[in-house]
Amino acid sequence: MKVFAHRGASSDYAEHTYAAFAHALVLGVDGIETDVQLSADGHLICWHDATLNRTSSGTGPVRAQRLSDLRKLDVHSWKTTHPSGLHSLPARYTSPEGQLVTLEQLTHLMVQAQYPVELALEMKIGAWPDGVIEDAVLEWLQRWGWDAATGTLMPDGEATDVSVSIMSFSTAALGHVADDVPATWLCQLVGTHDVDSRATGLIGPSVHWLTAPSAVDKWIQADRIVRMWTVETNEQLRAAARLGVQQVTVNDPSWALQFNDAAPLPLLDRVDG
Numbered sequence: 618m619k620v621f622a623h624r625g626a627s628s629d630y631a632e633h634t635y636a637a638f639a640h641a642l643v644l645g646v647d648g649i650e651t652d653v654q655l656s657a658d659g660h661l662i663c664w665h666d667a668t669l670n671r672t673s674s675g676t677g678p679v680r681a682q683r684l685s686d687l688r689k690l691d692v693h694s695w696k697t698t699h700p701s702g703l704h705s706l707p708a709r710y711t712s713p714e715g716q717l718v719t720l721e722q723l724t725h726l727m728v729q730a731q732y733p734v735e736l737a738l739e740m741k742i743g744a745w746p747d748g749v750i751e752d753a754v755l756e757w758l759q760r761w762g763w764d765a766a767t768g769t770l771m772p773d774g775e776a777t778d779v780s781v782s783i784m785s786f787s788t789a790a791l792g793h794v795a796d797d798v799p800a801t802w803l804c805q806l807v808g809t810h811d812v813d814s815r816a817t818g819l820i821g822p823s824v825h826w827l828t829a830p831s832a833v834d835k836w837i838q839a840d841r842i843v844r845m846w847t848v849e850t851n852e853q854l855r856a857a858a859r860l861g862v863q864q865v866t867v868n869d870p871s872w873a874l875q876f877n878d879a880a881p882l883p884l885l886d887r888v889d890g
Contacts, residue, residue, distance in 0.1 A: 618857065618858060618863060618877060619647035619735075619863060619864040620646050620647050620865060620873045620877065621647060621650045621735070621737055621844065621870075622637075622638075622641035622646045622648070622649050622867070623846065623847050623866045623867055623868050624637060624650060624652070625637025625638040625639075625640065625641050625649065625651075626638075626641040626869070626870055628869035630693070630696065630706075630710070631672065631692060631694075632665065632672060633663040633665065633718060634693055634716040634717070634718060635710060635711050635715060635717075635718050635726075636707075636710035638651075638718060638723055638726055639709070639710050639711075639726060641870055642726065642727065642734065644870050644871055644874060645732070645874070647734065647735065647864075648734060648737050648864070650846075651663045651720070651736070651737070652665040652739045653720055653740060653741060653750065653753075653754065654680065654741050654744065654750075655679075655744075655753055656680070656682060656684045656687055657682055658684055660719050660721075661720035661721070661754070661757060662684070662687065662718075662719055663723055664679055666679070667680070667743065667744045669682070669690065673690040674690050674692075674695075675687075678744065679744065680745060687717055688717050691713065692717050693706070693716045720757060721757075724736070724757075724761060724770070728770065728777045728778070728779055730778070732778055734780075735780045735782060736779060736781045736782075737804065737844065737866070738781060738782070738784065739785060740754055740790050740794075742786075742789075747790075750790070751790050751793040751794050752793075754783065755794055755798075758781065760772075764776075765799055768782065768801070781802065782803070782804055782819060783798050783802060783804065784803075784804040784805075784806055784819075784821055785804075785805075785806060786805075786807075786808065788815040791803050791805060791815055800818045801818040802818065803815075803817040804818075804819035804821045805817045805819070805821065806822075806846075807821065807822045808823050808825075809823055809825045817841070818841060818842060819841065819842045819843075820841050821844045821845070821846060821866075822845055823845070823846055823847075824845060824847065824848055824857075826845070827856045827857065830860055833860045833861075833862065834860065834861075837862075837863075843861075843864065844864040844865075844866060845862050845865050846865075846866035847866055848867050848873070849867065849868065849869075854873065
């Protein structure tokens with residue numbers, strides 16, 4: 618199974634921060650998953666929530682803040698310090714003041730890693746009118762010379778090791794970009810009660826779909842790539858492997874990468890919670 622780092626290595630560092638993304642790449646993950654929101658002045662920001670409240674020192678909507686104001690926020694200290702000290706910031710992961718990451722910065726970071734890695738980009742729809750986030754993502758793809766045939770970023774015609782797939786829970790959002798992004802590189806996300814309602818090359822079910830193995834098998838038999846989120850326990854990882862799930866999105870990529878390398882599985886003692 619390919620291992621995607623959910624919002625970066627978010628078990629070790631605050632989600633969507635430079636440290637979380639950089640650490641995931643140091644571990645050698647197969648992919649990075651990120652959500653994107655738009656700032657008031659039109660910058661794509663790696664951020665999950667529509668508001669600042671949960672993961673920063675700020676409050677209010679992300680869309681109301683300019684990038685220069687967002688950069689003043691503390692986006693790291695909210696993460697509970699781990700006894701091992703993993704949440705302290707090594708110098709190579711830049712300063713506490715430099716943890717906010719734009720999509721542009723993440724792209725540069727992944728290109729500089731210089732190994733094959735996929736960026737799984739989720740368009741967070743809802744805070745802006747229909748089409749605004751989608752058009753910003755399409756403009757970013759065009760600026761980076763994204764090749765629709767290979768899925769690879771090719772700025773100035775030079776191939777990189779970074780491929781890109783576009784994800785959303787919104788079928789309308791996926792439809793908005795479908796003229797430019799082939800189904801091969803589109804991922805329909807489905808939660809606990811969502812319905813798989815769009816023909817895409819990738820399907821992103823939550824771990825709750827492990828209780829519906831026939832549905833997972835149907836997707837695989839239809840030659841769709843299953844990218845399951847967010848896998849957190851040994852039991853879930855084993856079940857996904859037994860079903861033939863090709864990709865897993867995890868908060869702790871180090872643990873999941875060990876699973877891939879282990880035969881038999883070592884005592885990693887992952888538990889819910």
